[in-house]
Amino acid sequence: MGQSTSSVACARSKQEEAGHQELDQNKMQGKDFSFQVPDECLSCIFQKLSSVDRKTCSLVCKRWHWVEGQGRQRLSLFAQENLLSALPKLLLRFEHVTKLALKCDKKLISIDDEALFIIGRDCRQLKKLKLKGCKQLTDDGMEIFARVCGPLNKISCGSCGFGARGLNSILQHCVNLEDLTVKRLKGLYEGPSELIGPGSGKIRRLCLKELFNAQLFGPLLAGSKHLHTLMLSKNSGNWDKLLDIITEHLPELVELHMEKLQLSDRGLQAVARCKNLEVLYVVKAPECTNVGLSAVATGCRKLRKLHVDGWKASRVGDEGLLSVARACNDLQELVLIGLNATMTSLSPLAASCLGLERLALCNSETFGDPEFSCIITKCQSLKKLCIKSCPISDQGMEVLATGCPNLVKIKIKKCRGVTPASIDWLQNNRESLVVTLDNGIASTTTDLPRPLPPGANRAPRISAPQNRSPLAKARLAIVAGGSFVACTFLRWSSPSTSGSSSPAGA
Structure with a gap:
């Protein structure tokens, strides 16, 4: 029995030795074991890596x-003019690209119409x-x-350099x-521009930002029957009339x-016609008052998210918020900036909006401890709460x-x-609550550490805030190195542990 066991063990050791020899031989011959992995599996592995690791x-x-x-x-490419010569081979390699970004520095010459034509011709799966x-x-170039x-x-x-005609070509020919x-x-700034039409009318999301004559998009807005999301930011012109249409x-x-639009209560009254509106941001519109907010609350009863920034005008207050409390019972997120809300409106608002999960109150002079x-x-x-520049206290x-038993995170700034x-x-008292404090003295926000169990000792932690001055950084370095310096002085002043007698002992 012992001989048979030893023979089996000897056979196994010979097999392992033969396997190691074969592996070493493959390494010497330069054999690539990754060929045993199918291309599909290898591609899936690459997709899990970061962009740097993939390269x-x-x-x-x-x-x-x-x-x-x-x-x-x-794929993201630096769209400088010399990209044209490399495009054919580059797109042949990345022929399955569905998302392409072409970015060029403002001070450099970008790609021209010929390069854009090659991209449209060769990227057949581009979405x-x-x-x-x-x-x-x-x-x-945009038309081609x-x-x-x-x-x-x-x-x-x-x-970019093209204008209204280029946009109309995109809207007409890109039917999806x-x-x-x-x-x-x-x-759009060069000479008289044509109006921008709806094209196929399938636009569901439209964002217009920092446009001098965004009124040209009126036909596109009116003709997009299936528009779901509309974002208007820092566009000049009177938007009351256009919203009314x-x-x-x-x-x-x-x-x-x-x-930051030229917007008044008339524009908000026009918005109140959108009965299916669920998310509304009115940011830095100083001409809007309680009348406009009340109209929106009455007309848009399905609101889930409401952001109102009064921009220090103090023209929206308790009257408008009372209308929100009465009509918008499905509210889940509310952000009020620069509004002087009091108990008159906050108490009904908290009582009627039972599903309110996220609340932010900023720059309010009337929001105190009560x-x-x-x-x-x-x-x-309520799950998340943010209070900024308000007269609350300890x-x-x-x-x-x-x-607030469901509160998870609170920010005090x-x-x-x-x-x-x-x-x-x-x-x-509430260890599970994440608290962020910035009392206005420090220049950054500090996340306070969680308390330790009784009897435990916490190692000192010094976090370096951002945006500090060079003098402050130097002071912080001195403080951070204080424990090292103290230990060094202590070691120098203490008796030697090598066995030799110290001067004090002599």
Whole structure:
């Protein structure tokens, strides 16, 4: 029995030795074991890697170079003029790209119409295209590209050279286009421009930003019957009249963002016609008052998210918020900036909006400890809370020990009445609550550490805030190195442990 066992063990050792010899022989012969992995599996592995790691792996061998290129669906290129010569071979390698970004620096010469034609001709699976800083693109180039490109459904263009005619070509020939973003389009400023039509009318998301004559998009807005999301930011012109016209034709509008527009209560009253509106941002519109907000609340009863920034005008207050409390019972997120809300409106708001989960109150002179206590006591569904530049104090923070049972995170910014001592007390009473404090003295936000169990010792932690001055950084370095310096001095002054007698002992 012993001999048979030893013979089996001897056979196994011989097999292992033979296997190691074969492995060493394969290494010596330069055999690539990755060939046992199918191309599909290798491509899936590459897709799990970061962009840097993918580029590194593509340089290992010709097969990895080819497989990585065939499996890449997103590609970002520096769209300088010398890109034209490399485009044919580059697009042959990345022939399955569905999302392409072409970006060029403002001070350099970008790609021209010929390069864009090659992209439209060779990228047959392209669905998303982003153009930024391509000043050499013209209306003629965009028209040719629109005729030869694949099934595009999303286009974003910023600081480019073409204008209204180029956009109309895209809208007419790209029949699958659903998402359009236009920012700082240079071609719209040169001479008289034609109106921008609806094209196929399939646009569902439209973003217009920093346009001098965004009124040209009126026909596109009115003709996009299926528009779901509309974002308007820093566009000149009177938007009251345009909103009065287009809102009658947008029955499916769900999300509307308006920032730094010439907008008054008349525009908000026009928005109130959008009965299916669920998300509304009114940011930095000082001419809007309680009348406009009340109209929106009455007309848009399905609101889930509401952001109102009064921009220090103080023309929206309790009256408008009371209308929101009465009509918008499905509200889940509410952000109020520069509004002087009091108990008169906050108490009904907290009582009626039972599903409110996220709340932010910023730059309010009337939101003090009583208002804070009201919110914490009545908003039982609240999960995230942000208070900034409001006159609350340590006394008001005490209610957080038992209120808002579902609260997960709270941010306190630039509220000078709240001290770190109250935050420490709060974390000792609610360890699961994440608290962020910036009392306005430090230049950055500091996440306070979680309290340790009784009897445990915490190692000192010094975090270096951002945006510090050079003098502050030097002081911080001295403080951080204090423990090392102290230990060094202590070692120098203590008796030697090598066995030799110290001067003190002599």
